Amino acid sequence: MSESRTDKYFGQALKRKEDPRFITGTGHYTDDMVLHGMVHAAMVRSPYAHAKIGVIHTDAVQSMPGVIRVLTGQDVQEAGLGSIPVGWLLPDLKTPAHPAIALTEANHVGDIVAVVIAETRAQAEDAAAALEVEYDALPAVATTHAALADGAPLVHDDVPGNVAFHWEIGDEAATTEAFNGAARKVHVKLRNHRLVANPIEPRSSLAQFTPAGGDYLLYTTSQNPHIHRLIIAAFVMSIPEHKLRVISPDVGGGFGTKIFQYQEEVIVLLASRLIGRPVKWTARRSEAFVSDAQGRDHDTEAELAVSDDGKILGFRVNTHANLGAYQTLFAPAVPTYLYGTLLNGVYKIPAIHAKVTGVMTNTVPVDAYRGAGRPEATYLIERIVDMAAHELNMDPAELRRQNFIQPDEFPYQTPVALVYDSGDYEPALDQAMQMMDYAALREEQARMKGGKKILGVGLISFLEACGLAPSALVGQLGAQAGQWESSLVRVHPTGKVELYTGSHSHGQGHETAFPQIAADELQIPIEDIELIHGDTGRMPYGWGTYGSRSAAVGGSALKLALQKITAKMKKIAAHLLEASEDDIEHEGGVFRIKGAPDKSKTFFDIALMAHLAHNYPADLEPGLEATAFYDPKNFVYPFGTHIAVVEIDTDTGHVKLRGYGSVDDCGPLINPLIAEGQVHGGIAQGMGQALLEEAAYDEDGNLLAGTYMEYAMPRADDVPFIQHGHTVTPSPHNPLGVKGIGEAGTIASTAAVANAVMDALWHEAGIAHLDMPYTAEKVWRALREARGGSQPQAADD
Numbered sequence: 001m002s003e004s005r006t007d008k009y010f011g012q013a014l015k016r017k018e019d020p021r022f023i024t025g026t027g028h029y030t031d032d033m034v035l036h037g038m039v040h041a042a043m044v045r046s047p048y049a050h051a052k053i054g055v056i057h058t059d060a061v062q063s064m065p066g067v068i069r070v071l072t073g074q075d076v077q078e079a080g081l082g083s084i085p086v087g088w089l090l091p092d093l094k095t096p097a098h099p100a101i102a103l104t105e106a107n108h109v110g111d112i113v114a115v116v117i118a119e120t121r122a123q124a125e126d127a128a129a130a131l132e133v134e135y136d137a138l139p140a141v142a143t144t145h146a147a148l149a150d151g152a153p154l155v156h157d158d159v160p161g162n163v164a165f166h167w168e169i170g171d172e173a174a175t176t177e178a179f180n181g182a183a184r185k186v187h188v189k190l191r192n193h194r195l196v197a198n199p200i201e202p203r204s205s206l207a208q209f210t211p212a213g214g215d216y217l218l219y220t221t222s223q224n225p226h227i228h229r230l231i232i233a234a235f236v237m238s239i240p241e242h243k244l245r246v247i248s249p250d251v252g253g254g255f256g257t258k259i260f261q262y263q264e265e266v267i268v269l270l271a272s273r274l275i276g277r278p279v280k281w282t283a284r285r286s287e288a289f290v291s292d293a294q295g296r297d298h299d300t301e302a303e304l305a306v307s308d309d310g311k312i313l314g315f316r317v318n319t320h321a322n323l324g325a326y327q328t329l330f331a332p333a334v335p336t337y338l339y340g341t342l343l344n345g346v347y348k349i350p351a352i353h354a355k356v357t358g359v360m361t362n363t364v365p366v367d368a369y370r371g372a373g374r375p376e377a378t379y380l381i382e383r384i385v386d387m388a389a390h391e392l393n394m395d396p397a398e399l400r401r402q403n404f405i406q407p408d409e410f411p412y413q414t415p416v417a418l419v420y421d422s423g424d425y426e427p428a429l430d431q432a433m434q435m436m437d438y439a440a441l442r443e444e445q446a447r448m449k450g451g452k453k454i455l456g457v458g459l460i461s462f463l464e465a466c467g468l469a470p471s472a473l474v475g476q477l478g479a480q481a482g483q484w485e486s487s488l489v490r491v492h493p494t495g496k497v498e499l500y501t502g503s504h505s506h507g508q509g510h511e512t513a514f515p516q517i518a519a520d521e522l523q524i525p526i527e528d529i530e531l532i533h534g535d536t537g538r539m540p541y542g543w544g545t546y547g548s549r550s551a552a553v554g555g556s557a558l559k560l561a562l563q564k565i566t567a568k569m570k571k572i573a574a575h576l577l578e579a580s581e582d583d584i585e586h587e588g589g590v591f592r593i594k595g596a597p598d599k600s601k602t603f604f605d606i607a608l609m610a611h612l613a614h615n616y617p618a619d620l621e622p623g624l625e626a627t628a629f630y631d632p633k634n635f636v637y638p639f640g641t642h643i644a645v646v647e648i649d650t651d652t653g654h655v656k657l658r659g660y661g662s663v664d665d666c667g668p669l670i671n672p673l674i675a676e677g678q679v680h681g682g683i684a685q686g687m688g689q690a691l692l693e694e695a696a697y698d699e700d701g702n703l704l705a706g707t708y709m710e711y712a713m714p715r716a717d718d719v720p721f722i723q724h725g726h727t728v729t730p731s732p733h734n735p736l737g738v739k740g741i742g743e744a745g746t747i748a749s750t751a752a753v754a755n756a757v758m759d760a761l762w763h764e765a766g767i768a769h770l771d772m773p774y775t776a777e778k779v780w781r782a783l784r785e786a787r788g789g790s791q792p793q794a795a796d797d
Contacts, residue, residue: 049701110290201252224544295369456760502542548740682745
């Protein structure tokens with residue numbers, strides 16, 4: 001029986017309800033699933049970045065122990081499976097075919113050319129390793145520069161010049177005029193290098209086909225199971241959507257890479273149908289490096305026009321985005337609408353013009369990775385603003401302050417399409433500077449100049465767009481999906497409550513935060529509320545979790561459904577208490593007549609009567625559940641200021657991240673503990689890009705950092721103590737006033753750490769820019785060259 005309560009859950013730093021099962025190892029992941037008669041799949045992947053596929057010698061493998069069947073591209077073709085589709089279309093976009101199993105040509109190292117199905121995983125992998133495939137190696141291109149060179153080999157014959165699209169935004173004439181009248185022009189060529197996401201759980205899929213009803217069941221590591229169902233059923237397998245149920249249980253991190261439709265999910269579904277048994281595949285970590293969508297990979301040339309007193313006048317950008325070998329789900333949108341539209345940042349920039357060219361290469365496809373275009377935009381503008389401050393001999397904080405959009409200017413129309421909802425940037429800057437004692441850091445930097453250790457202070461003020469919206473607008477821009485969200489609230493006769501959401505949790509803390517919203521609206525203990533998600537067979541349609549949309553969009557849908565519940569309960573209470581509905585108040589889980597506190601009904605009383613319907617309003621249907629759909633009017637725009645402090649050893653070039661402070665504004669905080677955890681993890685991810693991580697390829701398209709022996713991610717001792725602060729500027733566009741927070745740390749920290757390193761190198765040796773990652777060798781060589789070619793020497797102690 002539900003009890004009444006009077007305290008508020010919204011805003012409390014509650015520990016996550018889901019954590020005990022994760023901490024104790026009792027979570028339920030896709031690879032934990034075992035179905036009767038289950039067999040295993042192993043992928044045979046191309047060792048070449050580009051090759052014609054010749055004869056596949058299956059006979060010897062078919063006779064190996066436990067082998068049931070070998071599938072090739074011919075099987076996919078005979079089954080009539082369609083190409084894996086692109087989810088965001090641009091004008092004149094080139095979309096080469098992307099089959100589940102390559103038929104005639106492999107286009108990147110790791111492209112699937114065959115699949116072995118066997119009784120055990122070990123048997124399948126042994127047979128896959130033994131399968132002989134004849135290849136005719138072809139020339140490959142791995143970088144945008146190589147792909148765009150005259151006479152470059154084509155990745156796909158139907159993508160002339162390897163150019164998938166050209167895209168522009170902003171006013172070129174106005175931007176040219178701004179530059180013509182500018183006193184100073186700051187120029188930079190920079191690379192936002194490629195990354196591998198590395199969630200703790202590799203991708204996994206388990207499929208079962210039931211011939212009697214023609215039904216498919218797919219367990220998979222997905223951030224958005226409804227999108228997986230839609231794409232697979234409607235576009236790849238051509239089956240009725242209701243014949244496919246997709247379940248995404250506990251997921252050990254996604255970072256964007258589990259949004260997309262992958263080949264393996266289709267393969268296990270087809271294999272299960274062909275052999276009549278459940279089929280499972282789980283990636284080895286080495287497979288993930290050459291099959292999971294990778295991130296970033298931009299080559300950019302940019303210029304900022306400024307006046308002598310530091311006013312920003314114009315910004316122009318030319319970016320070549322490496323898309324890899326295939327167009328994937330969000331790939332065309334990441335370097336365009338999620339990047340170019342954010343180039344205004346938090347500043348009043350009168351004129352902006354950006355050009356983006358999407359380039360195909362013989363590398364793993366590139367798509368959304370935590371932040372998805374927003375980190376790339378933030379890094380570019382915050383790097384060049386810092387360079388402008390150095391050139392003008394201004395403090396980077398003051399240059400930013402004098403160019404901020406002011407609070408009374410919202411809603412603010414930018415030159416690159418977006419209309420910002422709300423913002424107040426200066427308090428976040430002030431709080432961050434005070435928290436980190438910015439003035440003292442600058443004094444320490446001056447004292448350390450010329451010494452063995454030098455100090456760098458990286459300050460950035462950033463903005464991001466969360467919760468793509470509204471559906472009609474994103475549809476016009478090319479999205480092949482809606483951007484609304486759904487929620488169903490079901491109150492049982494005992495007063496216990498189930499929440500169903502189309503959002504999906506893979507580390508965000510939904511099972512705690514969503515019940516916090518519900519507990520306040522229903523005025524019952526949070527222990528009486530359970531969140532259910534990740535199963536297309538149990539909940540209304542939903543678009544999943546990505547782009548920091550869960551709270552602003554999914555939480556708003558939940559709020560609307562909850563309001564329907566409380567409105568209906570008031571009607572029932574009014575009937576039971578023989579009063580007007582307007583005279584009923586709801587407080588502490590009790591519905592009472594205003595001014596007559598002794599005349600009341602509890603939450604349980606009303607929930608029970610809603611199901612019994614013995615004494616019930618004649619015009620009201622029994623039961624107590626409600627569904628709501630929420631389509632946002634606009635994006636929400638969180639923002640903040642982050643400050644990174646680095647110490648560089650001039651003898652070795654080693655960069656140590658000594659301190660970090662973040663002040664974020666995501667509107668009202670549902671759960672400060674969860675918000676800080678999200679920011680903390682994001683900061684570690686972003687500093688990893690700045691200092692350590694790089695998915696480097698050789699000129700033949702071979703991934704040089706394909707294991708943890710070569711790909712360096714942050715460890716515990718790389719991450720300093722992080723100070724957190726918050727300001728609160730609600731969004732006017734949703735009923736909770738909330739904005740996203742899940743990607744903020746990554747969007748901000750790469751730029752903050754990069755600026756800190758370059759701040760140290762600028763003040764020490766006048767080095768204006770180096771590309772990330774800032775490895776010890778790169779920093780050491782830069783210092784050596786800046787000092788006339790001699791090895792950097794430490795000053796006398």
